Amino acid sequence: MEYLRQITEDNFMEAFNLKLANGQERFVSHPIRSLAQAYVYRNQCQPFGIYKDDTMIGYVMVIYDYDIPEYDIWHMMIDESNQGQGYGSIALDLVIEYIKTKPFGASDKVTLTCNIDNIHALNLYKNKGFKETGTMDEDAMFAETAGSVPLLLCVVLCGFASMNFMTAPSISLEGISLWLLQSLPIDTWKTDDSRLT
Known part of the structure; x- marks a missing residue:
């Protein structure tokens, strides 16, 4: 069974041992860097290990941007030995379910960035309902869930x-x-x- 488990002092070394497949370092940061960012943004983020049974098979971090406000999914990765088995899709569903509990703020907007050359991740995100925003940052594009569109449409219609x-x-x-x-x-x-x- 797959599940998310918060990264704590008990399991952070497991995250350090995760490995990206050859050439994937340009697509996503390793959990070591991400956990350093989690420390800096500790009041607005939650890093998770992605587990299958009792083994950490991946990593993801959820961060809340109070300025926009929106939830961001950062640094999602599956260990090279577990890729291609559907764990990324399951993990994304689990992350979205976590975000629906609104642990940091009331926003329904969820965004993420993805390297434009990471075809597998782009297809996964599109299949889960994420849409390209058209915003680019170097070689990464931004995507967001369609959940923010109905809210905007509702506000506009109510205004009219x-x-x-x-x-x-x-x-x-x-x-x-x-x-x-x-x-x-x-x-x-x-x-x-x-x-x-």
Whole structure:
């Protein structure tokens, strides 16, 4: 069974022993570097070991950016001996479930970066619903979940809906839209009489 386990003093050495496949160092940072970042950002992040039964087979870190606000998935990697077996997909599902508990903040936005040459990771993220944002940082692209789009759409639609009651009387009093005029609780002729005086 696969699961996430927080990196602590009891298992951080296991993370140090994880190995990337040859040539993958350009795609993702090793957990040693990531754990140094976790120390710096300790009030807004959580590093995890990815486990299969009692063996750490990978690593991932979740960090919360209070400035935006959003959750970021950093440095996800599977040990070279366990790659190609679907553990990355399972781990990503587990990370997203963890983020849904909103451990650091209320944001529904989840982002990650991926090297543009890392075709396997790009396909995994796209299959899980991540969309390219179009933002690039050197040779890495940013992606985010579609969960932030419905929230934005809801805010925009609610904004338009709330403006309807404010603009309806002024438009109707000008006589431009009869249906708006008829929706007012004032008789049409009384409105016309008030414009004449």
